[in-house]
Amino acid sequence: MAVTDEAIEKIKTMILSGRLKPGDRLPKEPDLAAQLGLSRNSLREAVKALSLLNVLDVRQGDGTYVTSLEPSLLLEALTFILDLHQDESVVELFQVRAVLDSAASGLAAQWATDEQLAELAALLDSVGPDPTVEELVANDLEFHRLIARAGGNDVLASLLDSLAHRTARARIWRGVTQEQAVERTMSEHRGLLDALVAHDVEAAKARAAVHVGGVVEWLRKAL
Template sequence: MAVTDEAIERIKEMIVSGALRPGDRLPREADLAAQLGLSRNSLREAVRALSLMRVLDVRQGDGTYVTSLEPNLLLDALSFVVEVHHDTTVLEFFEVRRLLEPHAVAMAALRMTDEQVGDLRAHLDRVGADSSADDLVANDLEFHRRIAEASGNSVLCSLLENLSGPTMRGRIWRGLTQEGAWGRTHAEHQAILDAIADRQPDVARGWATVHVAGVEQWLRRSLLDS
């Protein structure tokens, strides 16, 4: 194991064991290096890596702290991995989204309040045939974000939010090049919401699967033909 990797593992063990808790300040660099039996250079590299992973927060002039370790914070690093992938790799992100989003929708069908359903229906009604592409995209993103949030699972919500970037590009491409795509998307959103409002998680899951798979299938054919 590389020295820096070993240093990362040592700090991780301290967090897992409870020796360091969310919000705790790390001991001084020299003291922590001695405590862990590491060189200050390797410890410094480990702290830098863990700060990029949002596990540690380095505050200039104040010290280094353990972050809140909330899932949405730690999963932020995933967004970078997602954003730097292009071409046919985007299909793999769609596959993951197709596995996750229907479950989020089914959970939302059991957990969304009537008020949330009403607000989401009003949100969908804000766009129409004369809406700009920007408005349609923003409406689409917000629709899926609210449902993921209503699932009540912060990890699932964060994963879906991080997948929204590359999959959204594919959805925009389809909307601009396939006739009737935006209308179809809106109708599927309505069907998903109707199933949620009727408290039918299996029906909601089915519509969500059709919704995501439709874009995935179109994109797969488009990439293969290009």
């Protein structure tokens, strides 16, 4: 194992063991290096790497702190990777979305409250009779975001949020070029909401997978 990788592992172990908690300030560099049996240079490189991953926050003149470690913060690095690969891997991104959306919808069917279901219904009702493709995609993004949040798993919701925004361009492209894409999307959303209201886990999972899977099928043909 490279010296820097070893340093990263040791800091990670401190966080996982609870010695360092979200918001905690790290000991001064010479003290921490001595505690971990590392050179100050390797410790410095490890801190730099972990700050790029939003695990640590280096504040000039103040010190280095553990971040909040919230999923949305830690997944920003994933968002950057998805941006780089959007054009060449968009089909694979949608395949991953189909799996995760299905799981999130199953959880929402179990745990969504009456208030959350009413919010979803109101969101769908807010779409006018003849929405633009951009309006529909914005509604679609919010619809799936609310479903993921209703499932109660913050990590899954953050992953889906990262994927959803990276695939929005392809959905606009589909709406412009595929016949009846707008009508089909609204119909599938209504069907998914019906399954959630009925708290039918398997139906919700299946409808979500079919909904996103339809985009995958279209993309394969379009590309």
